Amino acid sequence: LAGNIANGSPIADSLPFLFVSGAEVEVSGVKGERRIKVSELYSGYRKMVLTEDEIIVRIYIPMPTKSTILKLYKVSKREHLDISSFTAAISLERNGEKIANARVAYGGVAAVVLKLPKTEEFLNGRTFSLDTFRQAGEIAMKEITPISDVRGSKDYRLQLAANIMEK
Numbered sequence: 001l002a003g004n005i006a007n008g009s010p011i012a013d014s015l016p017f018l019f020v021s022g023a024e025v026e027v028s029g030v031k032g033e034r035r036i037k038v039s040e041l042y043s044g045y046r047k048m049v050l051t052e053d054e055i056i057v058r059i060y061i062p063m064p065t066k067s068t069i070l071k072l073y074k075v076s077k078r079e080h081l082d083i084s085s086f087t088a089a090i091s092l093e094r095n096g097e098k099i100a101n102a103r104v105a106y107g108g109v110a111a112v113v114l115k116l117p118k119t120e121e122f123l124n125g126r127t128f129s130l131d132t133f134r135q136a137g138e139i140a141m142k143e144i145t146p147i148s149d150v151r152g153s154k155d156y157r158l159q160l161a162a163n164i165m166e167k
Helices: 002-007 015-021 117-123 130-143 154-166
Strands: 024-029 032-037 042-044 055-060 068-075 086-095 098-107
Touching: 002 015, 002 055, 015 068, 015 086, 015 098, 068 154, 086 154, 098 117, 098 130, 098 154, 117 130, 130 154
Parallel strands: none
Antiparallel strands: 024 032, 024 055, 068 086, 086 098
16 A cells, blocks of 8 residues: 555545545654655655655555445446546535535546546535436536546546546
């Protein structure tokens, strides 16, 4: 897991989950130890905010509550042993028919895995319904900047951003 985090790939399978779970890494270097939220660890494509002498020594992953709904998605060309074209993690809680504490992260849609704060803000307090998630998908599409490459086109990834939210 530390290697997956340290690699910093925007299509790493574990990163969207770690983003929405509030995971932290503890790093150690000559100046001591510190904890960093995984969602704040990357400064660019495969670049971390660590100093040259720091290494990851621990990973903290909070346990979800019983009321947490967690959905993880990986889209790839083949079913097994394939590099992702798109990844997503959606975590939320239901308070009756209302959504609370929504957290959304997408991978494969920018130079780094992205949290989607506008989509999260839209979801919080809304009714848990298909229409809400369709609208959230439209917002998610506007928060990402995918590129076209061998794994999928920009338009394909934009459509996945909406479809995954609906799913």
